[in-house]
Amino acid sequence: MAGNSFGKIFKLTTFGESHGPAIGGILEGCPAGLQLDFEAINAEMQRRKPGQSKIVTQRKEADEVTFLSGIFEGKTTGTPIGFTIENINQKSADYNHIKNIYRPSHADFTYDKKYGVRDYRGGGRSSARETACRVVGGAIAKQLLKDVKITAYVSAVGAIELKKHFSELDFSEIEKNPVRCADAETASKMEKFIKEIRKEGDTVGGKITCVIENVPIGLGEPVFDKLHAALGMAMLSINAVKGFEYGSGFAGTKMKGSEHNDIFNEDGSTKTNHSGGIQGGISNGETIYFNVAFKPVATIMQKQETIDSAGKKAEAEGKGRHDPCVVPRAVPIVEAMAALVLADYWLIGKVSKF
Numbered sequence: 001m002a003g004n005s006f007g008k009i010f011k012l013t014t015f016g017e018s019h020g021p022a023i024g025g026i027l028e029g030c031p032a033g034l035q036l037d038f039e040a041i042n043a044e045m046q047r048r049k050p051g052q053s054k055i056v057t058q059r060k061e062a063d064e065v066t067f068l069s070g071i072f073e074g075k076t077t078g079t080p081i082g083f084t085i086e087n088i089n090q091k092s093a094d095y096n097h098i099k100n101i102y103r104p105s106h107a108d109f110t111y112d113k114k115y116g117v118r119d120y121r122g123g124g125r126s127s128a129r130e131t132a133c134r135v136v137g138g139a140i141a142k143q144l145l146k147d148v149k150i151t152a153y154v155s156a157v158g159a160i161e162l163k164k165h166f167s168e169l170d171f172s173e174i175e176k177n178p179v180r181c182a183d184a185e186t187a188s189k190m191e192k193f194i195k196e197i198r199k200e201g202d203t204v205g206g207k208i209t210c211v212i213e214n215v216p217i218g219l220g221e222p223v224f225d226k227l228h229a230a231l232g233m234a235m236l237s238i239n240a241v242k243g244f245e246y247g248s249g250f251a252g253t254k255m256k257g258s259e260h261n262d263i264f265n266e267d268g269s270t271k272t273n274h275s276g277g278i279q280g281g282i283s284n285g286e287t288i289y290f291n292v293a294f295k296p297v298a299t300i301m302q303k304q305e306t307i308d309s310a311g312k313k314a315e316a317e318g319k320g321r322h323d324p325c326v327v328p329r330a331v332p333i334v335e336a337m338a339a340l341v342l343a344d345y346w347l348i349g350k351v352s353k354f
């Protein structure tokens with residue numbers, strides 16, 4: 001199976017299935033001599049792990065990382081960093097009834113048709129459990145990036161939107177509520193709504209905004225490997241993501257050039273930032289910001305019409321533990337993927353000129 005790696009120099013390969021004994025990864029290209037902060041890595045894992053609050057899946061995993069290689073006396077050695085995360089709380093019987101049945105809008109049908117082998121237990125490799133490995137890689141990338149500050153927060157759950165611009169928000173609010181919305185009042189509305197939706201056995205989508213400050217000028221390549229293209233690929237590779245827009249995004253289509261152009265100050269900074277910190281694929285030193293859209297989770301606790309592997313009409317009904325809304329746990333995943341891209345492009349930049 002191709003597609004298990006991400007990045008060109010700072011390269012993360014992940015392995016493992018949701019209901020196998022463990023998941024893990026190999027991170028290549030991390031420069032030697034980086035003093036790792038293991039508590040910071042663990043803190044990122046705790047932000048993503050299942051079972052952390054009442055509005056997420058109740059699967060209970062510790063999500064402790066065991067490092068196997070590439071680190072000596074707390075510092076990276078420049079060799080591949082191998083790590084594993086145990087799966088402890090699999091309940092594979094929750095999936096027995098859909099062994100030969102395709103859940104609408106999950107990956108069951110496409111995996112089966114493509115490979116002819118489907119690990120139906122917890123969705124196997126298609127489960128978002130794999131994103132735990134991305135968070136490990138991203139936490140190391142964040143440490144490499146030092147002064148670059150990557151902050152993501154939930155900006156919509158269903159039709160409940162946080163209307164404030166990121167510059168008006170107090171980011172210290174984000175970790176104070178289980179939704180990870182940067183505004184306490186909106187967060188409590190969102191939390192209430194997710195609980196209602198869960199009671200109905202249904203699910204809801206949402207939006208995450210990511211803001212990246214202190215980005216040096218010059219990350220990104222002018223053709224193909226444009227920084228925004230890499231960020232888009234990274235975000236769209238996260239399970240359940242349906243949309244990506246950076247800078248003015250789709251709203252920019254409604255503006256005139258005279259309104260949209262970012263006018264320079266004499267020091268090269270710009271008075272506005274509709275470009276979203278990237279021009280011509282290269283970071284311009286302004287804050288990078290983008291939105292990521294997530295669909296409602298496919299596995300619902302309601303009966304839905306579907307088909308089985310023989311193409312016969314069947315019924316699918318979710319059992320067990322599922323996220324009613326993925327955005328609260330996807331916040332650290334978005335940050336991790338952004339960090340992986342920036343670390344990779346920083347290293348690419350280092351080799352592209354003397």
Ligand SMILES: Cc1cc2nc3c(=O)[nH]c(=O)nc-3n(C[C@H](O)[C@H](O)[C@H](O)COP(=O)(O)O)c2cc1C
Pocket residue numbers: 057105106107126127128131238239240241295297298299321322323326329330333
């Ligand atoms: C943090 C997170 C948690 C998720 N939890 C669930 C879940 O509990 N149940 C489910 O059916 N899908 C869940 N998903 C989404 C599926 O993994 C995803 O829909 C599936 O792999 C099919 O891929 P696609 O939606 O990108 O097409 C989750 C996604 C993320 C990012």
Ligand SMILES: C=C(O[C@@H]1CC(C(=O)O)=C[C@@H](OP(=O)(O)O)[C@H]1O)C(=O)O
Pocket residue numbers: 018049050057058059061090091094121122123126127128129130132239320321322323
């Ligand atoms: C296990 C995690 O999330 C899982 C993601 C997921 C899916 O279909 O993506 C389905 C559920 O799996 P299970 O039925 O095995 O509990 C979630 O709990 C995790 O994020 O670590």
